[in-house]
Amino acid sequence: MIRFKTLYMRLWSAISLLIILVFAVFMVFQWQLMQGFYFDQQAQQMAANAQQLASMIESAQNSDEVEQQVSMISRFLNAGITILSRDDLVQGQSGSMVGMMNGRGHNPAMLSRRDYSQLLSGNTVVYKSNMPMRYTENIVAATPILIEQQIAGAVVMHVPAETLLSVVSVINMRTLWLAVILMLIAMLFALWLSNYISRPLTAMRNATLDIAAGHFSKKVNIKGEDELGQLASAINYMSSELAKLDQMRRDLIANVSHELRTPLSLIRGYSEALKDGVVKDTEQQKQYVDIILDETARLQKLVSDLLDLSQLESGSLSINPHPFSISRCIHEICRRFEAAAAKNQIELTASADDNIIVHADEGRIEQVLYNLIQNAINHTPTHGRIIVSAEKHDGKAFIQVSDTGRGISPDDLPHIFDKFYKGEHNRKGTGLGLTIARGILTAHGSDITVKSQPNQSTTFAFYLPLYREVA
Template sequence: MSSIRKKISSSYIIIITITVIIIQIILYGMIRSYYYKNLRESIEGQIKISSDFYNTYLSGDSLKENIFNNRDMFWSNTTCRVQVIDLEGRVIMDSSGYIDNKPVTTPEVTDALKKIPSTSSKIYTNTDFKDGTINAATSLYYDTSVGGVLRFSASTAPVEMVIRKFTYMILGFGALVIAIASTVSLFIANSLMKPLNLVCRGAEKMARGNFKEAIPKYSRDEVGKLAETLNFMSDEIQKNERLKNEFISSISHELRTPLTSIKGWAIILESSDLKDKDEVMEGLKIIEEEVGRLTYLVEELLDFSKLSSGKITLSKEMTNVEEFCLGILKQLEPRFESKVIDVNFNSNTSNKIELDRNRMKQVLINVLDNSIKFSPKKSRIKFDLSEDKEWIKLIIEDEGYGISRQDLPHVKEKFYKGRNVNSSNGIGLSICDEIIGLHGGRFEIESELGEGTKVTISLPRRN
């Protein structure tokens, strides 16, 4: 679980760190652009004022005469380095006091000599002092022609210092944000891991067979849903375990009864002198009946095992449903007569559909046998066949004891044994439901205690 905590916290930290770095880069670019723009606009504004003053009031004299007459006092109002350059590109006046005879051929000077009206400013790196300069130049006129160039230069070092301070502030703030985010991400990871740890411990207890202790629901998110699912699974396992134990108990009882009867009669017959033929025949008949009961029970268990494992396959054939149902009723006629039960059969269809005859016979015999078993003597069972566009419906309705509301939702569940004393091992209806489901049909049971039971088997007309 610690690896999950690391993954969560590291993911948060990585995302926040990348976001902070991107924001820092954007802020750095914006600040740098802002300060350099202001510096450029300031220099260009100053040089424009100076050149306009010169061209308005001093352009009547030549450039050298104005410099000789010390008419450059207005240039002293700027902090920039001021240079006056003649038409050959040579510096004839420099406010720094240093004059180089080499001609100046930088782009802003070349543009000014060509009478390009817009003031041109460029940024250069001074390799000697390892800082940058920003230069601006404009034309100076003698009468109506260009008499020279006025050039302003300013160091970018102060701007770089301000930008550097802001950069340190941004980096410090970013580091603080990352530190806070890391702490918060660890807190979030721990808060997420707490319910996960509870779920993990609960799952480990379930894996060891302890299903009685529910996992506390710590949150309403997916982790809470997982806890609910595991608790539901635990409840279902306990429920199935209880039903399985009841089923084993019921099966053991049902197996013990015929085996006891068979063993008892075998002892009687073994000790008998076989002179009493009636007694022998009665014993053999009982043994035969009990063996039949055992055979039926074993077959039911085998069917249940096959259905549960999904190994059973259907062998379908076209079947006339009405004739099929009448044949089953004929087979069970002795059972009906033994309890004086009147069977009312009505059919509104003679269609043929694809059925596994043996499996559907098993279903109908099971349902009808339950109706006989749970109905009083001299009662009635109604068997109706009907159809619509999609389904053929087999409806069996008796006047028996009915099923309680508590038992009704569970009667089709595996191993469920109802509260009625006549209830058997609890797999018959489960098998019926599986078989009908394999046919693509529906198996519905409606009942109220003391008012009989209605079973509806819906089979699709086209498989």
């Protein structure tokens, strides 16, 4: 048993069934139409023949001539002919002629009383009827005979309907064969059309399976502006995006592995040195412990950054906005970095207008400022200057972190917010700080911009909504 599992076979079967149904309905209507049309043509022809015979009888000189003409026409037309007198018509109209025989043919008892009345009125009658005792259908045409403008009788002509049906059957059989040939051609076309429609779908299915298996370079070579072409373009776009995501995943693993390897190696090396008693000097032991603690803090920062990055990319980063003083926040963070700035002989200045109250997540904004100031200290040379400022502008709090450091090269500038991107001269940190800072600000409905002049200055800026606008 054939099971039509594929779209190709189901589509072809559906179209084929529709074609067969349409042709079947067409043949039924055509059969009825042809039979009705041919009957009308034959009826008109018989009525004309009957009227012609009546005219010949009207002009005949004697009964022998009438009988001769009737016999000749009957044989020529292969039709039964009955000549009725006026008395026959009168008796038929009264209903007293049924069963009578006439020497020139069958008594047309198939004529109704209404038909006799029509003949007596001078009208021609054409219809279908059954011959008495034979139960065969006939086509009957009857027309009155007029002599000196008086109804003298009638000519009744009848032929078996089988003759008509045989001709119609021949025509219908030829039409049927033509319909079968056309139907086979249509089904072959449906077969090609089904394959034409299903082939791109099969190609796209195979491509998606390859993509699911990790072959992101797989493309669907289907062009067009229709739905199939649009679907193919969407699959190709999906493949490209998955390839990018896969590359990002590989880069993430490589970068994390690299960031973990160095501090872990240092922690292990100094820990083994302390364990084995290689270092005897107390001061040097303290330095080793400080290095281990610093590298541990570095690992902790990396893990914290990775968790924040994961939350940002999944959209699950928690933001709890509330009113707080951005001025106080800036001064507090700058105080935390005073020692680090002084160690590098960098002037760190907080320049924020008093009483700037914003509506944001204070902890997350502190995290943004911490990353920006830390980056500024890492990239500002000795005797440089860092300014952290906040001011009201266009109904918002406008915050800037500016430094007089080495700046950012034009080649690095478009990529500084990419994950793990450190630039040509940057080897400190995890390369995630600016990525996280931008994600936090995006979650606040804000953005961060950067302007930099190589070997002169760099300025990061972002804005936050003022509290009174939210209240």
